[in-house]
Amino acid sequence: MTHPRHVLLGSAVAASLPVCDHYCGVRARMVKSLVLQEEMMQEFGACMFDVTLDCEDGAPVGGEREHAFMVAELLEQTFARKPSVPVACERRVAVRVHPVDHSAFEQDVEIVVGHSAPSLCHVMIPKVDSVADVECAVACVDQAARNTSRAGLMPIHVLIESPLAIVNVKRIAAHPRVQSVSLGLMDFVSSHGGAIPASAMGVCAITDTGAIDQFSHPLVVRAKVELSSACHAYGKTPSHGVVTEFRDVNVVQDAARRAARLLGFTRMWSIHPDQIRPILSAFAPDVGEVALASRIICDASVAHWAPIAVNGQLHDRASYRYYWQVLEKAHQTGRIDCHDPAYQFFVH
Numbered sequence: 001m002t003h004p005r006h007v008l009l010g011s012a013v014a015a016s017l018p019v020c021d022h023y024c025g026v027r028a029r030m031v032k033s034l035v036l037q038e039e040m041m042q043e044f045g046a047c048m049f050d051v052t053l054d055c056e057d058g059a060p061v062g063g064e065r066e067h068a069f070m071v072a073e074l075l076e077q078t079f080a081r082k083p084s085v086p087v088a089c090e091r092r093v094a095v096r097v098h099p100v101d102h103s104a105f106e107q108d109v110e111i112v113v114g115h116s117a118p119s120l121c122h123v124m125i126p127k128v129d130s131v132a133d134v135e136c137a138v139a140c141v142d143q144a145a146r147n148t149s150r151a152g153l154m155p156i157h158v159l160i161e162s163p164l165a166i167v168n169v170k171r172i173a174a175h176p177r178v179q180s181v182s183l184g185l186m187d188f189v190s191s192h193g194g195a196i197p198a199s200a201m202g203v204c205a206i207t208d209t210g211a212i213d214q215f216s217h218p219l220v221v222r223a224k225v226e227l228s229s230a231c232h233a234y235g236k237t238p239s240h241g242v243v244t245e246f247r248d249v250n251v252v253q254d255a256a257r258r259a260a261r262l263l264g265f266t267r268m269w270s271i272h273p274d275q276i277r278p279i280l281s282a283f284a285p286d287v288g289e290v291a292l293a294s295r296i297i298c299d300a301s302v303a304h305w306a307p308i309a310v311n312g313q314l315h316d317r318a319s320y321r322y323y324w325q326v327l328e329k330a331h332q333t334g335r336i337d338c339h340d341p342a343y344q345f346f347v348h
Helices: 004-008 027-044 064-080 105-119 131-145 163-167 169-174 185-190 218-233 249-261 273-283 287-302 317-332 341-346
Strands: 020-024 049-054 093-096 120-125 156-160 178-183 237-240 267-270 308-310 313-315
Touching: 004 317, 020 027, 020 273, 027 049, 027 064, 027 273, 049 064, 049 120, 049 273, 064 093, 064 105, 093 105, 105 120, 105 131, 120 131, 120 178, 131 156, 131 169, 156 169, 163 169, 163 218, 169 178, 169 218, 178 218, 185 218, 218 237, 237 249, 249 267, 249 273, 267 273, 287 308, 287 317, 287 341, 313 317, 317 341
Parallel strands: 020 049, 020 267, 049 093, 093 120, 120 156, 156 178, 178 237, 237 267
Antiparallel strands: 308 313
16 A cells, blocks of 8 residues: 555655644653653554653753753653553654753753664754754754664754744755744744733733734734744744643633644644643644545545545545645544544554
8 A cells, every 4th residue: 555645745745743842841740741641642542742851941050961961861761661551653752952052052962862862853952043053953963863873863843033033934944954943932022122012922812802912913923924834835844832821721722723723833832731632632623624534535545546526526636635634633633543444544
């Protein structure tokens, strides 16, 4: 059987990443997040979210070296231990290091990547302003990974947090080692010297039409659209940043839905475990669309990807591509189970 991804998606389409990227910087929260990741892998049969261990915001000032060693040790313990129940998928754990111009950057990379490169799914580089920053990060990461048993180059995720980075976002997204681009909203707002109000860091109720938040301020919305468009142009994953109102599930889910359906983001950050399932729900396709996508893709596969008719409508590779991506999103968000005929495409 020829796999739909191989037939339908070219190099200009982003790699299929989990829709949620969960950040944690304190050891106790890291451990809890890794436990939750394993539990949800067992529940859904797929890795539902990345866990990113944070060396930037997580490390105390002056304690960066000790924090990096703690992260490396936790990675070693996590991947040395067999899961309590066998799972058919691989877990995904990443690390965020300090920015390339920070005194702890090379130390972070040397310790964490140098000890744990085979275990990492990617490295997140914050405060990237230019392609030169990406090149610096790549050189350091590759040097640290060179003497490990890692097979293949380390994917790089970047966090852009300034007006200059938005000016350069197309060139940053085009870099062949960049897999995903995120917007650091709070730093982006504060870098405007008070020209953007603090309310633009948050989320207002959708019924509050007069409020200015991150989904209505023109400069913030423009930055998000520029980032999302650049990622889609170069086959990278646009990742929406933090929503700090983590205790209100409805606010989180509404923000995630707007990020996905209005701004073209295919991934979003979580900073609290309670945000993970609302993000999954918001990024999930509707049940009816999943059923239609399953029928179209299964019938197309039988027809060896020649045009077919479903419900009186003609479908060919253009619509196959769309509906295959619906199925991928359904799998990433737990909306397709083992009884669906299309589940065969997700069995490794």
